[in-house]
Amino acid sequence: MIERIASPKRTKEILTKYNFIFQKKFGQNFLIDLHVLNKIIDSSNIDKDDLVIEIGPGIGSLTQYLAESAREVIAIEIDKNLIPILEDTLSDYNNVSIINQDILQVNLKKLIEERNDNKPVKIVANLPYYITTPIIMGLFEDEVPLESITVMVQKEVAERMQSMPGSKDYGALSLAVQYYSEPYIVANVPQNCFMPRPNVGSAVIQLKKYKEPIIKVSNKKLMFQIIRASFNQRRKTLLNSLSNQLDIEKNRIQEVLIEMNKSVSIRGEAMSLEEFAIFTDLLSK
Numbered sequence: 001m002i003e004r005i006a007s008p009k010r011t012k013e014i015l016t017k018y019n020f021i022f023q024k025k026f027g028q029n030f031l032i033d034l035h036v037l038n039k040i041i042d043s044s045n046i047d048k049d050d051l052v053i054e055i056g057p058g059i060g061s062l063t064q065y066l067a068e069s070a071r072e073v074i075a076i077e078i079d080k081n082l083i084p085i086l087e088d089t090l091s092d093y094n095n096v097s098i099i100n101q102d103i104l105q106v107n108l109k110k111l112i113e114e115r116n117d118n119k120p121v122k123i124v125a126n127l128p129y130y131i132t133t134p135i136i137m138g139l140f141e142d143e144v145p146l147e148s149i150t151v152m153v154q155k156e157v158a159e160r161m162q163s164m165p166g167s168k169d170y171g172a173l174s175l176a177v178q179y180y181s182e183p184y185i186v187a188n189v190p191q192n193c194f195m196p197r198p199n200v201g202s203a204v205i206q207l208k209k210y211k212e213p214i215i216k217v218s219n220k221k222l223m224f225q226i227i228r229a230s231f232n233q234r235r236k237t238l239l240n241s242l243s244n245q246l247d248i249e250k251n252r253i254q255e256v257l258i259e260m261n262k263s264v265s266i267r268g269e270a271m272s273l274e275e276f277a278i279f280t281d282l283l284s285k
């Protein structure tokens with residue numbers, strides 16, 4: 001077997017050879033734990049037909065495993081200093097393409113059309129934590145053809161994505177993620193699995209995208225405006241949040257809540273995704 005890039009010894013050798021300086025602004029914390037890498041691969045269900053897109057390959061620690069499991073890997077890395085390193089560390093693999101670009105500027109739909117006949121891809125990554133939410137929401141909202149997203153994120157963020165009404169972590173991110181996908185926390189990952197050690201705990205989460213959203217709503221845009229407004233001012237009632245921020249008449253909000261058999265002093269944090277959808281539909285009537 002080809003030597004593992006992620007072993008602590010090999011990682012140190014590579015960093016020294018290239019005199020690599022970590023850039024904090026890019027959220028660079030490289031994985032140096034082979035068990036965690038195996039866990040990511042096992043949970044992502046990749047097979048030899050798959051095109052996998054990796055966001056932020058670093059020095060190629062995870063990319064190597066992906067290349068050995070998938071048909072093809074496209075890895076998108078913002079840091080130009082990592083490109084010659086990746087060309088060296090991944091030289092044994094002929095199914096990896098590296099793109100030196102900011103993931104938020106890449107037209108993934110076009111890439112998938114050209115490289116995978118528009119068939120859904122799998123996204124696998126140890127994400128840069130400073131842009132976790134825009135990356136994930138961008139993938140869903142832009143309707144990028146994908147089957148699943150298996151990613152390392154900050155532990156707190158993974159918990160928010162999976163939370164249900166009543167929990168302190170429940171919020172707009174939970175509802176947005178759960179509208180598009182079924183989340184499942186695969187593993188918690190301690191700080192010592194990375195170089196350098198991050199200041200926060202991490203977790204691997206898998207988001208299995210629904211083929212069709214399981215919740216039907218007539219005006220999705222309005223529903224998410226309502227959700228955002230309800231959680232912007234978490235301690236306020238839905239009545240006050242929506243009348244203040246979205247300029248909806250208090251009487252109308254009260255009528256809808258009564259029709260739903262809900263208290264007029266309910267807060268957003270007590271409403272499920274399905275209830276936000278019903279509320280939106282009744283309000284739009």
Ligand code: SAM
Nearest residue numbers: 026029030031056057058077078102103126128
């Ligand atoms: N995958 C590697 C690993 O597991 O060791 C590195 C993960 S590190 C947490 C995040 C990686 O994302 C870094 O290589 C960083 O340079 C890259 N990155 C940061 N911002 C990015 C962006 N906007 N677009 C693409 N890559 C980015």
